[in-house]
Amino acid sequence: MGRRPLKIALALGGGGVRGLAHIGIIKELEKDIPIDFISGTSMGALVGAHYALNKNIDLLEKKVLGILERKEVKDIEKVISGDTLVEEKKLIIQNLIILAKKIFLLNLRAIKRWMFSGKEIAWIFDELGFNVDFGRTKIPFCCLGADLRTGEEVIMNTGRIRDAVLASLSLPGVFPPVKRGRHLLVDGGIIGSVPVDAAKTMGADIIIAVGVEAQVDYNRKLGNGLDIMFQADAIRAYKLYELRLKNADLVIYPDVAHITWASFSRAKECINEGRKAAQKMKPQIVDLIKRKNKSRFWKSVFFLNRGKGD
Numbered sequence: 001m002g003r004r005p006l007k008i009a010l011a012l013g014g015g016g017v018r019g020l021a022h023i024g025i026i027k028e029l030e031k032d033i034p035i036d037f038i039s040g041t042s043m044g045a046l047v048g049a050h051y052a053l054n055k056n057i058d059l060l061e062k063k064v065l066g067i068l069e070r071k072e073v074k075d076i077e078k079v080i081s082g083d084t085l086v087e088e089k090k091l092i093i094q095n096l097i098i099l100a101k102k103i104f105l106l107n108l109r110a111i112k113r114w115m116f117s118g119k120e121i122a123w124i125f126d127e128l129g130f131n132v133d134f135g136r137t138k139i140p141f142c143c144l145g146a147d148l149r150t151g152e153e154v155i156m157n158t159g160r161i162r163d164a165v166l167a168s169l170s171l172p173g174v175f176p177p178v179k180r181g182r183h184l185l186v187d188g189g190i191i192g193s194v195p196v197d198a199a200k201t202m203g204a205d206i207i208i209a210v211g212v213e214a215q216v217d218y219n220r221k222l223g224n225g226l227d228i229m230f231q232a233d234a235i236r237a238y239k240l241y242e243l244r245l246k247n248a249d250l251v252i253y254p255d256v257a258h259i260t261w262a263s264f265s266r267a268k269e270c271i272n273e274g275r276k277a278a279q280k281m282k283p284q285i286v287d288l289i290k291r292k293n294k295s296r297f298w299k300s301v302f303f304l305n306r307g308k309g310d
Helices: 016-029 043-054 057-068 071-080 094-112 119-127 161-169 196-201 225-245 264-309
Strands: 008-012 037-041 141-147 153-156 178-180 183-187 206-210 250-252
Touching: 008 016, 008 043, 008 196, 016 043, 016 057, 016 206, 016 264, 037 043, 037 196, 043 057, 043 141, 043 161, 057 119, 057 264, 071 264, 119 161, 141 161, 141 196, 153 161, 153 196, 161 178, 161 183, 196 206, 196 225, 206 264, 250 264
Parallel strands: 008 037, 008 206, 037 141, 206 250
Antiparallel strands: 141 153, 141 183, 178 183
16 A cells, blocks of 8 residues: 655745735645645635635636725725825825824724724625635635634634634734634734644645745834834744744745735735745755655655564
């Protein structure tokens, strides 16, 4: 009896529109590399869920690009994208405007608890066909949420995919937390933006992670207390992100770190960068699979001979 093939998992991280690089990566990998499991966080959960359900990456790309052309999404981008500040930076009073916006957003979150109710994006899950159970997926899939009551990382792989993906996407302060069983869940990225450990629990032999987190700008001007607070939080998040990636066998880094997470108008750019990054890394992935297979062979020979000796 031959040995079973190595099982390969994709661990798809969050990062807003940067996470759409996952589409390009899957499009390139599926030509030659089998994808046996998918774990996702935040945008990685959305991309992963649709591909796990349909195994049709071209359909997902078409749907996503169509959704991002909708007025509802463009309105959200205008409210929360840092790119809306580009023109304002040309003004003499740029620092006052930027500071005022930050203060406004902080106050808005404090008063309303969240900027959007979640209803603004509910239609997206209908269009993507997420109102089905996890048992309907063609590829085993799970996604992550973070429990506000316990601080634990919650792996979701049962029940309605719609509820799980919504929880994994619920960025604190932007969308409300999602009640799911005994858990009160928000974006899993606050604990681990790339679900490498979750992929390991699925039984993967090889874990290919995708890192789309924005890098920390250590040269940015720290002009006020808010700047310092945001910088400290960025450093904390990035260090946690790096720690998670160490458990992956290989990491693909699309060139999207410079793109603001809510710049939905740059979706095609992110998808293309994902495709290019996967194409570049494919020889390393093939080599990794060969090395893992060789290692398994020699381990099996060792244990077989050991058994005969006994």
